[in-house]
Amino acid sequence: MDAPAVRFQVPEELVVVRMPAATMPEVIERLGNVMVAHGYVRPSYIHAAIYREETCPTGLPTPGLGTAIPHAGVEHTLKPGIAIATLAQPVSFGELGDPESHLDVSIVFMLSVTEPEAQVYLLRSLMSVYRDEAALRRLYGAIDPAIIASEVNAALAQSSS
Numbered sequence: 001m002d003a004p005a006v007r008f009q010v011p012e013e014l015v016v017v018r019m020p021a022a023t024m025p026e027v028i029e030r031l032g033n034v035m036v037a038h039g040y041v042r043p044s045y046i047h048a049a050i051y052r053e054e055t056c057p058t059g060l061p062t063p064g065l066g067t068a069i070p071h072a073g074v075e076h077t078l079k080p081g082i083a084i085a086t087l088a089q090p091v092s093f094g095e096l097g098d099p100e101s102h103l104d105v106s107i108v109f110m111l112s113v114t115e116p117e118a119q120v121y122l123l124r125s126l127m128s129v130y131r132d133e134a135a136l137r138r139l140y141g142a143i144d145p146a147i148i149a150s151e152v153n154a155a156l157a158q159s160s161s
Contacts, residue, residue: 007080007160008122010152013038014083015145021085024093024105025050028070031085031110040081040112041072048072049110057094059103063133065140066103068093069123071111080118082126083110084148086140106140125159126152 014034021027032046049072058069070093090104109126113119129135129152142148 008082008118008125008156009080010082010084010149010156011038012145012149014040014081015148016083016085017143017145017148018088019085020088021091022089024053024068024070024091027068027085027087027091027105027108028053028110031083031108035081035083035110035112040077040079040083042076042078045072045076045112048076053094055099057096057099059093059095059105060130061095061103062130062136065107065133065136066090066093066105067107067109067130067136068103068105069109069111069126069130071113071119074114074116077112077114079112080114081112082122082152083112084108084139084152085110086142086148107136121160125156128155128159 028049035041049070053070060067085108090106092102093105095101095103
């Protein structure tokens with residue numbers, strides 16, 4: 001299977017630093033509203049992503065800091081992109097593959113995928129970021145959205161070459 005032609009980027013305007021939130025639905029709603037405001041997803045994306053997270057959680061037990069990769073179906077997306085939030089305090093998300101288990105998540109990568117087959121490639125590309133504890137700690141410690149966007153975009157470019 002060939003890699004899809006879609007190139008994913010983290011635009012600086014989709015990065016929220018130290019986002020306050022107390023619950024998983026609140027995280028998805030706040031970050032989803034940023035994606036709606038910038039034309040990446042339809043308003044229906046937010047409810048769909050919360051529902052999907054409740055039925056098929058995406059929390060990852062990544063080294064050092066928990067991460068999550070919530071998303072909704074392509075029918076709720078308008079253009080490809082990745083939004084990132086570093087959370088002011090960890091928020092509980094269900095663990096991928098084990099809905100009974102929960103993780104404290106500090107970084108959220110919210111995906112806007114327009115082609116279903118592109119999701120696998122995007123997740124594979126993001127692995128270079130969320131499997132690297134030092135990279136996660138740098139992202140979490142950054143206070144400038146441009147630095148976060150630049151670092152993740154560089155990792156995505158490197159993994160697709």
